[in-house]
Amino acid sequence: xxxxxxxxxxxxxxxxxxxxxxxxxxxxxxxxDIGAVGIPVLAGSIALFKEDYDGFWMFAKGATYxxxxxxVLKYTVREERPNGEDDLSFPSGHSSSAFxxxxxxxxxxxxxxxxxxxxGAGLVGYxxxxxxxxxxxxxxxxxxxxxxxxxxxxxxYIDSNQVMIMPVINQDRVGIAASFSF
Numbered sequence: 001x002x003x004x005x006x007x008x009x010x011x012x013x014x015x016x017x018x019x020x021x022x023x024x025x026x027x028x029x030x031x032x033d034i035g036a037v038g039i040p041v042l043a044g045s046i047a048l049f050k051e052d053y054d055g056f057w058m059f060a061k062g063a064t065y066x067x068x069x070x071x072v073l074k075y076t077v078r079e080e081r082p083n084g085e086d087d088l089s090f091p092s093g094h095s096s097s098a099f100x101x102x103x104x105x106x107x108x109x110x111x112x113x114x115x116x117x118x119x120g121a122g123l124v125g126y127x128x129x130x131x132x133x134x135x136x137x138x139x140x141x142x143x144x145x146x147x148x149x150x151x152x153x154x155x156x157y158i159d160s161n162q163v164m165i166m167p168v169i170n171q172d173r174v175g176i177a178a179s180f181s182f
Contacts, residue, residue, distance in 0.1 A: 029131045035124040036094040039117055040101035046113065055157055059104045062150040066100040067093075069145055083132040092134045095142030098124040103147040107154040 040063055047056040070093050079090040098121035106114020125139035167175070 029127055029133060032094050032124045032127040032131070032133075035120055035127075036097040039098045039120050039124070040104075043101035043104045043117065046105065046109070050157075052108075052157060054155075055108050058108065058154045059101075061153045062100055062104055062146075063097075065149045065153065066096050066146045069149065070096045070142065073141075073145070079138070081133055082135060085133070089134055090138045091141035091145055092125065092128050092138040093142065094128050095121065095125040095134070095139045096146040097142075098146075099143040100146035100150055103150040104154060107151060108157045 040059075044056060044059050044063075047053075047059055070091055073091055074088045074093065077090045078087045080087045081089040099118075102114055102117035102121040105117045121143070125134075125143065128134040128139055129136055
């Protein structure tokens, strides 16, 4: 229960800071700002709630690699945004962040977690294009980059409640039998 409260407090603080950041920017794209932070925060929080610490580190590794790769590409490619604001359009950082969280949830816990997150991530990308911060190619590149990185660092979660290991002892043999469902 204490860990759930800590996760809730941390998540609330991060989401609130996303609101403040969005208001300071006054970009007209507050939903995308919140989604780009909220989806990964939710993904990490789910791992902590499940006490899946190995999974949390896979999430953190994917987030770190995705952020680094996105920034390297932005400062290497230097593509101008549709609105002319700057030359950091490719790839979309908002999309890579949102899709990193969504793909973590799908690869680690399955489609029942991933599908709603992918829908949210898709809305983040749509919003970035609609508000002329990115081209579609920027959004697609951010999504592919994040999904690929997360795929490479994530193992499928096996709930310990679905695994059964028991000793086998009879007249001829001694061993271990294992069974799991998925």
